[in-house]
Amino acid sequence: MTETVIELKDVTRTFMISAGAFRAKRPLHAVNGVSLTIKRGEVIGLVGESGCGKTTLARMMLGLLPATGGDIRIEGLPVETLDRLAIARMLQPIFQDPYSSLNPRKSVGSIIALPLKVQNDPDPASWRQRVEQIMELVGLPSRLYQNYPNQLSGGQRQRVAIARALINNPQVVICDEPTSALDVSVQSQILNLLQDLRRELGLTYVLISHNLAVVEHIATRVAVMYLGRVVEEAETETLFANPRHPYTQALLTSVLTPEPGLGVPDTHLGATFPNPVDPPSGCTFHPRCAQALAHCPRVIPTMTHVGETWVECHLYNGSLRKVS
Numbered sequence: 001m002t003e004t005v006i007e008l009k010d011v012t013r014t015f016m017i018s019a020g021a022f023r024a025k026r027p028l029h030a031v032n033g034v035s036l037t038i039k040r041g042e043v044i045g046l047v048g049e050s051g052c053g054k055t056t057l058a059r060m061m062l063g064l065l066p067a068t069g070g071d072i073r074i075e076g077l078p079v080e081t082l083d084r085l086a087i088a089r090m091l092q093p094i095f096q097d098p099y100s101s102l103n104p105r106k107s108v109g110s111i112i113a114l115p116l117k118v119q120n121d122p123d124p125a126s127w128r129q130r131v132e133q134i135m136e137l138v139g140l141p142s143r144l145y146q147n148y149p150n151q152l153s154g155g156q157r158q159r160v161a162i163a164r165a166l167i168n169n170p171q172v173v174i175c176d177e178p179t180s181a182l183d184v185s186v187q188s189q190i191l192n193l194l195q196d197l198r199r200e201l202g203l204t205y206v207l208i209s210h211n212l213a214v215v216e217h218i219a220t221r222v223a224v225m226y227l228g229r230v231v232e233e234a235e236t237e238t239l240f241a242n243p244r245h246p247y248t249q250a251l252l253t254s255v256l257t258p259e260p261g262l263g264v265p266d267t268h269l270g271a272t273f274p275n276p277v278d279p280p281s282g283c284t285f286h287p288r289c290a291q292a293l294a295h296c297p298r299v300i301p302t303m304t305h306v307g308e309t310w311v312e313c314h315l316y317n318g319s320l321r322k323v324s
């Protein structure tokens with residue numbers, strides 16, 4: 001059995017964006033040359049601000065969006081050679097909003113059983129039993145089998161979404177902000193459930209979140225994304241103890257402290273998030289970087305291995321790639 005479950009090599013996704021009437025469309029590089037290797041059993045956290053490309057990357061892994069460049073392999077197979085059902089057997093998503101991701105007209109039982117139906121499972125007589133087993137596994141009482149989503153709490157709905165994702169025994173679950181729509185009191189229950197399920201079922205998670213506390217709690221490795229690129233990647237402990245990239249340092253500074261009276265910390269991100277259709281030259285982070293060097297606006301940094309971390313920043317003497 002291969003150790004690598006998903007491999008991304010120099011993956012790009014470009015959208016052509018309308019620039020107005022009578023004007024040529026312009027390219028938006030939502031994902032711009034991302035390489036990642038996801039190993040079996042790990043939890044890789046993808047973090048970054050809205051618009052940095054994390055969800056686009058996840059949609060490409062799920063086969064919902066074709067890449068415009070590079071190579072995506074699932075279990076060693078190019079994603080474009082796999083049909084949607086084959087990908088769905090290996091990878092399943094859990095979306096952030098359990099209020100909109102469940103069909104309000106279907107009962108809990110039929111929502112969870114839907115993937116069995118879609119995959120033409122050959123044993124319909126066993127579906128009810130299997131649904132009740134998975135309900136028990138995710139902490140849903142079987143008496144809710146005939147209930148509808150509007151009769152459930154937010155936490156119960158997210159458990160239904162998790163049960164639906166797991167009913168066909170996928171190897172990888174892509175969790176896109178799995179707790180951000182839930183009350184704080186319920187968030188930790190769902191995170192603990194995801195942890196337990198991972199241990200019990202040997203799952204691999206891709207965890208997309210802008211909540212660094214959630215990522216630190218669950219992820220084993222973290223990739224920080226900025227304007228479509230991974231700018232830093234390391235084991236979670238290493239990254240949180242010693243962030244290298246100025247953007248990662250700013251993100252960690254921005255985490256609110258529970259200390260009363262300290263207020264909202266200064267992120268040191270001077271300028272606002274740039275327009276991805278017209279990204280800054282050189283290092284795209286340079287207009288916001290407190291440590292920018294003279295050549296940062298002109299020269300694109302390349303990935304450099306520093307200690308236990310991969311980082312894309314001139315501060316670490318990466319080889320220089322000139323802007324053409």
Ligand code: SF4
Nearest residue numbers: 283286289296313314
């Ligand atoms: Fe800052 Fe330069 Fe590093 Fe970019 S390459 S993060 S501008 S120091």
